[in-house]
Amino acid sequence: MRFLAIAPLLxxxxxxxxxxxxxxxxxxxxxxxxxxxxxxxxxxxxxIVRTSTLLTYDNPYTKLxxxxxxxTMPDAGALSGFAxxxxxxxxxxxxxxxxxxxxxxxxxxxxxxxxxxMEQWSPTQYHCQIYPIMGGRDLRIRLYTLDFLKPxxxxxxxxxxxxxxxxxxxxxNGDHGKLDWSVRSVDAPSVTYxxxxxxVPRLGESVQAVAQRFxxxxxxxxxxxxxxxxxxxxxxxxxxxDARYEAANQPDAGADVTNQVQHIVDSxxxxxxAANTVFGDPAPNQIKRLKVSxxxxxxxxxxxxxxxxxxxxxxxxxxxxxxIPDLRDLKTVNVxxxxxxxxxxxxxNRELIAQAGGQKFEFRPQGIAQGSDLARLWAQQMLxxxxxxxxxxxxxxxxxxxxxxxATALLAVPSTEMKxxxxxxxxxxxxxxxxxxxxxxxxxxxxxxxxxGGGGGQNWRAGGGGDPEIRVNLTGAQSADARFADGRVVPLxxxxxxxxxxxxxxxxxxxxxxxxxxIPASEPEGTYPVQVEAKMADGSVKKMQWTYxxxxxxxxxxxxxxHEGGHTFIEVRSEPKLNEVAVFDEHGKKWTLKEVSPGVxxxxxxxxxxxxxxxxxxxxMAGNKGEITCSWPx
Numbered sequence: 001m002r003f004l005a006i007a008p009l010l011x012x013x014x015x016x017x018x019x020x021x022x023x024x025x026x027x028x029x030x031x032x033x034x035x036x037x038x039x040x041x042x043x044x045x046x047x048i049v050r051t052s053t054l055l056t057y058d059n060p061y062t063k064l065x066x067x068x069x070x071x072t073m074p075d076a077g078a079l080s081g082f083a084x085x086x087x088x089x090x091x092x093x094x095x096x097x098x099x100x101x102x103x104x105x106x107x108x109x110x111x112x113x114x115x116x117x118m119e120q121w122s123p124t125q126y127h128c129q130i131y132p133i134m135g136g137r138d139l140r141i142r143l144y145t146l147d148f149l150k151p152x153x154x155x156x157x158x159x160x161x162x163x164x165x166x167x168x169x170x171x172x173n174g175d176h177g178k179l180d181w182s183v184r185s186v187d188a189p190s191v192t193y194x195x196x197x198x199x200v201p202r203l204g205e206s207v208q209a210v211a212q213r214f215x216x217x218x219x220x221x222x223x224x225x226x227x228x229x230x231x232x233x234x235x236x237x238x239x240x241x242d243a244r245y246e247a248a249n250q251p252d253a254g255a256d257v258t259n260q261v262q263h264i265v266d267s268x269x270x271x272x273x274a275a276n277t278v279f280g281d282p283a284p285n286q287i288k289r290l291k292v293s294x295x296x297x298x299x300x301x302x303x304x305x306x307x308x309x310x311x312x313x314x315x316x317x318x319x320x321x322x323x324i325p326d327l328r329d330l331k332t333v334n335v336x337x338x339x340x341x342x343x344x345x346x347x348x349n350r351e352l353i354a355q356a357g358g359q360k361f362e363f364r365p366q367g368i369a370q371g372s373d374l375a376r377l378w379a380q381q382m383l384x385x386x387x388x389x390x391x392x393x394x395x396x397x398x399x400x401x402x403x404x405x406x407a408t409a410l411l412a413v414p415s416t417e418m419k420x421x422x423x424x425x426x427x428x429x430x431x432x433x434x435x436x437x438x439x440x441x442x443x444x445x446x447x448x449x450x451x452x453g454g455g456g457g458q459n460w461r462a463g464g465g466g467d468p469e470i471r472v473n474l475t476g477a478q479s480a481d482a483r484f485a486d487g488r489v490v491p492l493x494x495x496x497x498x499x500x501x502x503x504x505x506x507x508x509x510x511x512x513x514x515x516x517x518x519i520p521a522s523e524p525e526g527t528y529p530v531q532v533e534a535k536m537a538d539g540s541v542k543k544m545q546w547t548y549x550x551x552x553x554x555x556x557x558x559x560x561x562x563h564e565g566g567h568t569f570i571e572v573r574s575e576p577k578l579n580e581v582a583v584f585d586e587h588g589k590k591w592t593l594k595e596v597s598p599g600v601x602x603x604x605x606x607x608x609x610x611x612x613x614x615x616x617x618x619x620x621m622a623g624n625k626g627e628i629t630c631s632w633p634x
Contacts, residue, residue: 104428206354207225237298242293324352488517
């Protein structure tokens, strides 16, 4: 019998964005898995913290058991890895195409043995399935995450993990048990333990940043910007006017928590968690929110945040818009009442200038060892903002930077299943090849007959090599062949789904016949004849002749810029009727030019430039490609 363990929800913990884990239950019996231990290892690198969390649950079941894990990442953080233990074997997740991962997962499931698979439900929410848990052995899950330290006055505090509330991990008086949390620093000031948390001193007045070179040749920068502190001795006056912890769709179902929120703020906190662990559960089995009216230094405001979210009280000196002109593809995420995390990239590490609130702040990021941490933090924000044109682009980007997305999944396969994994991978590739073949065939069917000129029997104009297609109109044909000057014969087949006249493929004779032929890569440029011979239903033979042209010369052109009505246009002059003319910036942003007159292609560019260089790509109907490199107009 197969069981389902309804699993932990890791939500944002108070003031930190760390993880809060709930208990795991058996689907059929509702008996909980007993949480035995939580081990957290944190490494501070400048303003960044790498965290490895190991959750160990007792597994009393002798039958195969499945675990399901749902968890939420902080807005500024990134998931960098997932693994589980099959008995004593450490099984890390491998990032791959989601459809491929689920294909393999399902194939192994059919044998009664599943790997672990993790997928992304939203930019911050993840879902994991693990089956089977080895009978009588602990369920152990490891998560690897990246996050930012949290500004706390003159310090940067580590996100504090909370001990899960779970059977076997809660003492009699209701207090949480202690977790095993170890912290060290690399390329950062020494970590200090104060009270019940860790912190490092803030270096610099407003900006602390690190730079790391990635395998793509770029240097990625990530850091924290914080508005200058209030004058010494001056504090922000926060008054809570009204606060309710209520059902999101039924405000009357809730509780007045004004005094509780004011007490939290008076204790020095700049934020409040919207969670049952803070306010109880005034509306069971309903999704709730925290809604607050408050004033900061006399300025009245209102705000709300969903259950398990964090509300930060922003005053008149809250973080203004942050700009770092030389940091490319800049992304920012609020991490405090007056602080933001930022990430972007530069060709090489150097002095940078941050601009905010009319002030300039010069800083040079601290270089750290080459790796992928900062690139992943940046890539996570790029994926979250959704600037990609399609799922294929998302997939390629996700795989390049090792960050899960809605197009990828992490698949963890025990070594005993690796052989099957490889076999299924080959099978999956065959299925993908067949799917692409069908897509190409559908595309062929949708193309117009007769080419651009409207006449003739071929649906293309010229080829540079490869596998072009013959398509001819032969109403009433029983069979047809294409005969080439070099002696080759290519049989043609009906392409509209009907059978030949008088045949077994249906009562309607086909009028459309086609077939593919090969143009040798060494075949010289020129025009070549092809003769089509068709056997008709009445026994006669119909002959028709056409030609194809081999074109291997890439198009050439010249690019100029024009300024009209406050807008900038790029204009390219080349040969007419090109298949595509497009311009790309240094970040891969694409603009497609339209042919406004024979041989003249044009498109409007944005007023804000994206880098220094532009590349114009021209493709003709034969697939030949020419390029022009130019600079953004001044």
